[in-house]
Amino acid sequence: MASASATHHRPVRVCFPAGSNPPLGILSHPSPTLWVIELRNGPDNRLAEQVLLDVIAPALDRIELDWRNTRRKGSDSEEWAPAALILTGDLRQNKFFSNGLLVESIAMRGFFPQIFDPVITRLLTFPIPTIAAINGHAFAGGLVLALACDYRIMTSGRAWCSMNEITFGVSLPPVVSAILQTKLPSPDVLRACALEGKRFTPQEALACEMVDQLAEGGSAGVLHKAIEYAERVENLAAKGVLGTLKKSKYLSVLNILGDDINLPTPHEADTMFRTKL
């Protein structure tokens, strides 16, 4: 299977929101098969409404369009290029991956069904492999963002993963709860995480398989490891069915949205995406 020659690849770097300075997020495409979304919303990288709607959503659109344009006839079926997406926090610091949602967002009527849930479930079922490069604390919504990815590489340094809603006396919105139920590796981890609000160190997160690998060397080290991981899994995108398989796997989450769930073939998924544009 041929991939685009590296010498013909033009690295892409797009700031989001469009025209913003400084950007809240940067989308880059450093190699033909690799995409990186770096979120940069302030010292603790909150997933503000703008980050969800004007950074993550359009970045995913751009990646998916570009990747779908690689479609070509293979020997026995249609094929797409290998590809993988890394989602990371601000690479210029080592403290936070993301500190989650803003209090104002959570209080806003309709925020979850209309803003958060659609973005997070899009990421959850994205048609190319996704890797969260957890380069710092991942709290609450930040941990959910990381769990929505297929894989997690975490810094081995001083950072925790936790769901801290229990300490605030708030329950979990349905999609968040469903993601925890389906992505956390066992009932005892679910109990410790959601009920006890346990702060998992990187070593604990690795031991219970909440994350797949640890990386030394701060944000740069985490990104480097994530890129190595991406190179191992990028071929999963090639047959164009990864997104549909994720939809099947995560039906329990999608069912909460109340939309019609369809499980398209690769060709249908491609057509549907183009129709939406």
Added chain:
Amino acid sequence: MAMPSPTFPFNLPAGTSSAPLAIVTHPTPTLWVIELRHGADNRITTHLLLDVLTPALDAVEQDWRATRGPEEGARWAPGALVIIGALDQDKFFSNGLDYLAAIQSEIFFPRIFHPVLTRLMSFPIPTIAALNGHTFAGGMLLALSCDYRVMTSGKAWCSMNEIHFGAPITACTAEILRAKIRSPNVLRACILEGRRFTPQDALANGLVDEIVDGKSADILHKAGEFARRVEGCAVTGVWGIMKKSIYPRVFETATEFAHRMTPNEQQAIFQAKL
């Protein structure tokens, strides 16, 4: 409209002086204990569920809810509940339902047994089952409905032995098993094979959290230590609501409407019922 605060210790059924089916105690400001004493093997009957366990849970919940401060946005006190078999023996935690009697009644599972299990599954303070002996079938469901389990290291098994006496399990109890049991293979061994787990097996497979040497008093003591570790989780009043959120299928299949209420609403609803 509040009832007078329960005074501990007390016997159940209410008014029993000799041979109570349960003794409910409050040994520390943050710990409640329900000791079940229903005959030699602690069968879970309709009488035990309705006239003993339900009022016991009511009393504990009422007592804990009364700890909430009066000010706006106040918190509750830390708290935890231990449920244990009879303390003057070491053979049984519970031998499960009186199955033949249970199946005489159409309403037993949906209206009598499931409500107690789901009450525990969503109880507002951490619950610890102190398995001071054999834990079979309905007894194991009772144990799994609690948040944590400590078990004797001695001669006792836990199992779901329905497969061996030809009984199906309900959708709700299947969801409890699925919610609390670590993996498909353990679930298979448990439900389909009716495997008898020794304490060591149970620990290795995640069915219990800790095993304890000694007699019932020692199991109770260890459960109390466990309780101290987790009692603080109760203070924001959302422990039970959070459980309803992360174990939704249990409540959906018990036909209970899993309304996502706030701690304030839940407090008010409970007090209105009294």
